[in-house]
Amino acid sequence: MAGRICLLKSVFTAIPLFYLSIFKAPVVVCNKISSIQRKFLWDWERQNKSISWVSWDNVCKPLEEGGLGVKEIRSFNSALLAKWK
Amino acid sequence: MSGEGGKWKEILVSKYYTEVDARQARIKYQSWWWRDLVKICGDGVEEGWFQKATVWKVGNGSTVRFWEDVWIQSTCLKTLHPRLYSLSCDQGKLVGEVGSWEEDIWRWCLNWRRDRYGWESSLESDLLTILSTGSLSKEAQDHLLWRGDPKGMFLVKSAYSILTNHQQVSIKEGVFCSLWQAKAMPRVLVTAWRVLLDRIPTRANLIRRGVLVNSPLCALCNTLEESSQHLFLECVFAQRVWSMCYRWIGILGA
Numbered sequence: 001m002a003g004r005i006c007l008l009k010s011v012f013t014a015i016p017l018f019y020l021s022i023f024k025a026p027v028v029v030c031n032k033i034s035s036i037q038r039k040f041l042w043d044w045e046r047q048n049k050s051i052s053w054v055s056w057d058n059v060c061k062p063l064e065e066g067g068l069g070v071k072e073i074r075s076f077n078s079a080l081l082a083k084w085k
Numbered sequence: 086m087s088g089e090g091g092k093w094k095e096i097l098v099s100k101y102y103t104e105v106d107a108r109q110a111r112i113k114y115q116s117w118w119w120r121d122l123v124k125i126c127g128d129g130v131e132e133g134w135f136q137k138a139t140v141w142k143v144g145n146g147s148t149v150r151f152w153e154d155v156w157i158q159s160t161c162l163k164t165l166h167p168r169l170y171s172l173s174c175d176q177g178k179l180v181g182e183v184g185s186w187e188e189d190i191w192r193w194c195l196n197w198r199r200d201r202y203g204w205e206s207s208l209e210s211d212l213l214t215i216l217s218t219g220s221l222s223k224e225a226q227d228h229l230l231w232r233g234d235p236k237g238m239f240l241v242k243s244a245y246s247i248l249t250n251h252q253q254v255s256i257k258e259g260v261f262c263s264l265w266q267a268k269a270m271p272r273v274l275v276t277a278w279r280v281l282l283d284r285i286p287t288r289a290n291l292i293r294r295g296v297l298v299n300s301p302l303c304a305l306c307n308t309l310e311e312s313s314q315h316l317f318l319e320c321v322f323a324q325r326v327w328s329m330c331y332r333w334i335g336i337l338g339a
Contacts, residue, residue, distance in 0.1 A: 002271030024121035051294060053284035060249070066261045066282065072249060078125045079244035082135055 004041055005068055012037050013071050020073070021080040030073045037070070138232050138247050144225030146181030156180065157219045162212070169208055172197050181221065191221045280313050287311045 016033060019025070025033075034056060041059070042052045061067025141149045141156035149156050152163045152170050163170045170176065174196035175183050184193040193216050201209055230237030264277055279285045288304070288311040291297040303311040305322040317323055 002275045005275060006271070023118070024125055051286070051296075053279060053286075054282060058282070062246075063265050064259055064262045066278075068278075071245070075248040076241075076245055078248055079241050081122055081125050082244050083239050083241060084122055 001041075001043075004043070005070075008037055008041055009068075009070055012040065013076075016073070017080075020077045021083075024081060025073070025077050027074070030077065033073050134247060138244070139229045140232055142228055142230050142237070143180050143219065144222055144227045146179055146183075146221050146227065148227040149180045151175055151178050151180045151183045153177065157215060162215075165215075166208055166212055168205060169212060172199065172201070172205070174198055180227075184221075186223070189223075280317060283313050285313055287313050287316055289313075 012033075016025075038052060038056055038059075042050045058066065059068045060070050060072040063069045139155075140159070141154055143149055143156050152173065152175065153161055155161045158165060183195060184191055186192075193213070195209075195212075231239040231243070234240050234243055260281065261278070264274060264281065267274060267277075269277075276285070283290070286296075288297060288301045290313070292301050301310045303309055303315055303320055305316075306320050309315055309319070315323075318327075
């Protein structure tokens, strides 16, 4: 699981980064991305069904507050876009 | 915001901002892209998150409004001294218009609609004390600073933490902080993290989620319910492991 967390943070956040820093992603797309991330984290590919033990909100919290520090896509999108302002 | 002379800023300003007032973007002829952006930054709403996170650094005072913009304190003077604002003749004026240069020294000059009463003049002296902390400079332009960063540069990281309402300064104590700093294999740390949150597939947890239906008793001692607390600390078997660990690293007791 630790390996998947690492990949989640480095790869799954980095892939949409370019688009997220230019366009406001529709809510549906954000939800879909989160959904893919969540399924990856809790190993849905192999078992096809698995319990998401920790809620996604908690996973997105920073490390000190008991999360994993994964970026929440919608807020991250807003933060990236604000730099054009 | 960053990069004053950048080409990118030139393009945006010429496309979306009128020359009359640099603050007010044109409503008409906006691209979808820009509209999304404005919406995301909470414009139009009086106190959008983006506005709250920025503060003006006054140069010659030719852009910042004296009462309405946030520049000298962390809130605008209008909300700080609403009474004085209602008496002021300078509503809507720029900072550079509320005072004048005498040689090289800036003198504030506030205009009022009528004389102040006793308690109002104490407010006024309050205001003047605040004003005395700030000064203008002839050459420099006004510019926006980002509050999330000591240097005033915009950071995506701080914007993200503002948006998610997480504390910006990380707490140095706390169990999770010491957990992630521990020198152990990542997979052990992740398991420890899940144990701390009680999110591991113990029998008690599995039954609560309807996965298992038979006994919730501990697989090792078979006497008590298998919760994560029991499994890692209270079980007889776990305690044997712990005491062996203690002996191994040379701590007596337990």
